[in-house]
Amino acid sequence: MKTFHCDKCGQLVFFENVRCENCGSVLGYLPDDMAIHAFEEDGEGTLRSPDLRLAGRGYKKCVNYAHEDVCNWMLEAGEASELCASCQLTRIIPALSSEKNRLYWKRLEAAKRRLLYTLWALHLQPTPKLNDPDAGLAFEFLEAAPGQPVMTGHANGVITINIAEADPSFREKTREDMGEPYRTLLGHFRHESGHFYFDRLLADSDRLGEFRALFGDEREDYAARLKAHYDNGPPADWNERFVSAYASMHPWEDWAETWAHYLHMVDTLDTALACGMMLKPKRAGDPELVIEKQPVRSDDFDDVLNDWFALSYVLNSLNRSVGMPDPYPFTLSTPVIGKLRFVHKVVRSRF
The missing domain is CATH 3.30.413 (Sulfite Reductase Hemoprotein; domain 1)
Structure with a gap:
């Protein structure tokens, strides 16, 4: 996730913020712009942003922002819906x-x-x-x-x-x-x-053959596999082939666990990129990190993987320094990396 700043005063703000703690401006997220903006009342019940790119455009709070305090997303003032995207x-x-x-x-x-x-x-x-x-x-x-x-x-x-x-x-x-x-x-x-x-x-697509070669045949009886998993537990060598024990239950769960892991990786790397995070170790051969572009925009998954190994190493090390559990308690085997590479290819096909 990228970093956000208040349009009015430049203060660093977070994705969940509804108010700038520096200048007091109302904040809201515009999903189409993928950015947090500051807003001010225009005297006619419409909210407007000081961002010049949004000049002339009026907005309103999602009703769950305005009345329920469970949201901070905005809509254009003329939209018929009272709910955000x-x-x-x-x-x-x-x-x-x-x-x-x-x-x-x-x-x-x-x-x-x-x-x-x-x-x-x-x-x-x-x-x-x-x-x-x-x-x-x-x-x-x-x-x-x-x-x-x-x-x-x-x-x-x-x-x-x-x-x-x-x-x-x-x-x-x-x-x-x-x-x-x-x-x-x-x-x-x-x-x-x-x-x-x-x-x-994937379903009914020409990618199913490659999917089945990596994850298995999703047509296997799900209920039977689920019962076997909870009756007998995962196979003893699950960590050699799966990202989690639950992923070994059925190819559908293997895909979902791998997909979730991929989102975990790319979002964390994207945040590190937005914050300008780098690793320049004092000793040659220790993990280095220089993220040059968003992971989802990289054609080479190995670059993403190398960045992830370096970042997860330092995240775990920092947590251990303050007595906290590892934020990344996983080991990626070669088969799991192959599955993650497949997810990356599927996602990249959307660009």
Whole structure:
């Protein structure tokens, strides 16, 4: 993700900010511009930005920004919808009968917007399912009830997220119980988007042969593989062929886990590039890092991979210095790198 600045005073701001802490300006994100801007009332109920590139254009806050405090995206003033491009994708929200659920909804929307930023950057902007029932995307944020469990997952263009995943204590306990090295809310969104884009980019395409050679035959019985995975666990050598233990369950899950991992890599590298991050080690042979362009714009995946190895080395080292777990607790085997290279090729074909 690139860095953002207040149009009015130049202060560095973050993707989630709604107010500049330096000058007090209202901030909002324009998805088509992929930038945070400052806005001021024009006296007629319309918001305008001091950015000269947006001169003469009026904007309004998403209704979930203006009234619900769970969004910071904007729309052009003349648009018929009151919901921004992100909120239009959410078709079920948690019951707002408790402040806890409102907080979970806010966290869910924030993670979703991070995913959408990356999808826009990859030229993979989804269409709301309301507008395209066959190929569109929708999100449902559901709460479990006694006798009514909620499974996070994807089916037919609908991504369901159990709102309990927005509770760090629940998520950490689940991570420990399942023996996972890594479990984040954003990671759930990235993984489930992988299932959606399998249908959009690979199913019924001429890439299926290459996919099956790398990931396996997705026509295998999913329910049977799922039962075997939870009954017997992953194969002992899973880390030699898969990015995670769960990826070994079925080719669909292998693709979704690899897709999520790819998004994790390119978004982190993009942030490092935007911040001007470099590694110039004092000892020859230690990891060096000079990122010259966005990873999604590189034809050579090996360049992306080399940058990632260097960056993940320093990220893990910094975390260990302050007594925190590794932010990147993974090892990439040769077969996994081949799968990531395939994802990169699929994404690059969109440019």
